[in-house]
Amino acid sequence: EFFSSTSGLGQLLRTEVIVLKELQTYVNEIREHADLLQREINEIRAEHLTAAKSIESYLNNPVNAFRLIKRLHTDWETLEGTVESEHSRTNFLEAMAGHRQNLSFPTMEDFVGTTLAMTRLQQTYKLDVAELSSGMLNGVKYGSAMSWQDCFVLGQHLYSMNDFNNTVPWLEQSMRLLAQQSYSDEPVSLDFMEAVIGYHESLGDYQNALNLINHVLDVEPEQRLHLLEKRAHLEQLISDGVKRGLMHEVARRPEDYHATQDYLIYQQVCREELMPTAAAQRELRCRYFSGHGRSLNYLAYKLEELHRDPYIIQLHEVIGAHESVQLQHLARPVLQRSEVYSPTNGSTAATFRTSQGTVFEYDEHPIIEKLSQHMTLISGLDMGFAEPLQIANYGIGGHYEPHMDSFPESFDYSLQRFKTNRIATGIFYLSNVEAGGATAFPFLPLLVKPEQGSLLFWYNLHRSGDADYRTKHAGCPVLQGSKWIANVWIRLSHQDHVRPCQLQRDHEVSLQYKD
Ligand SMILES: O=C(O)CCC(=O)C(=O)O
Ligand SMILES: [Fe+2]
Known part of the structure; x- marks a missing residue:
């Protein structure tokens, strides 16, 4: 799978180089x-020109x-023979069949995934389709421009x-780009346009459909006779003032999470339209922290508070990098x-989590071991109860x-190595990200930008052991x-010495954020 990473x-890219x-x-x-x-053709034509001067005497x-x-008896046979024995086509097709087996090609799922990713970016960051298709992201040119066919x-x-x-803005952009090319005349482009006509029609955009039909018919009137009937039909619809209403005005399904207030807030946080108040930020401190159980001679961690409650x-x-x-x-x-x-369904791939990952035991490699040591020092928690x-x-x-990192109350721990909930999460950022990709806490509303080598840490549970719904993040x-x-x-087991549980449940503050 290629799109998720x-x-x-x-x-x-290597595949493309080879097949090209x-x-x-x-x-x-x-x-x-x-x-x-x-x-050969030129020679025979030249001969015909001579003949044309006086056919009879010729x-x-x-x-x-x-x-x-x-010429017609022998030469023509030879010419036909060269066409017949032309192996280039079969050679090419055979070579391609081999490549398909040996090289990596994207699947339908990759195509779906990358399409979804484009619209996700467009929506989350309110990107302009015209800008995005020209290879620009937020005013910076990152990639090459998309063609109208793309x-x-x-x-x-x-x-x-x-x-x-999402269909409509992309089709509109496609038409805009096409118009800039002053409507291509190649037959392939015309075929494409014919397909587009159907989309405009079914979306209720009869005028654009008609404009395209007229163009196609102008260029190839003879070959595209089948369009005449459709043209008459569209003209009729327009003159009757039929309005189907553009399909994109149809509301999304109400049960769709993407239409909820929660999701809108999350997107606003990603765009930095929502952020913690100045009053909340004023309380936050930065300090050197020598770590739990570590002598002060050691180099201290640079600790920055991002939120007080939840911490x-x-x-x-x-x-290091x-x-x-x-x-x-x-x-x-x-x-x-x-x-x-x-x-x-147990564990499955889902469109709401598109990444690739893998797990390591902490003793598998010295660097991974080191991450565990940092976690122990920073959190004081017992890493013997950490997942890989x-x-x-x-x-x-x-x-x-x-999502919440903690498991729901109904969670079945029987197949788990540790039978308790996730008390805390640590995220080591192993890269910077040029744009987007921050960790968002929509309810706080906090946005943490990836900074290579840093660690983000928080508790998912209240001291009572109940889930802290305010720590929902993305x-x-x-x-x-x-x-x-x-x-x-x-996990929660054996961590009482660092974070003693409270007899009284302190979880009410976060209940209003529960789904
Ligand atoms: O990618 C992020 O910033 C958050 C990842 C996360 O929440 C998770 O993997 O549980
Ligand atoms: Fe998470």
């Missing part, structure tokens, strides 16, 4: 052949008569997923699509929608770059 995309070379070989061969045939000449007969294919795909809200801190420069990159290298060969827990370290990589558009979509994190989840 940037680390697989390099393979696809194959196609170039094919093109060279058929071009050589075409050149040969063209020379044919009365026995040499000319002989040559004409020879925009169209994206729109077409969204349409097939019944996502009409959320970020520790800067915990590990070199160690971060080394951890990425350890994980890269064994990455797999991340899964989520669902009460009905999880390293994850998010590609462009990769995200993890708002990984905002990555807009540019590749995001690497290492997740530490520590």
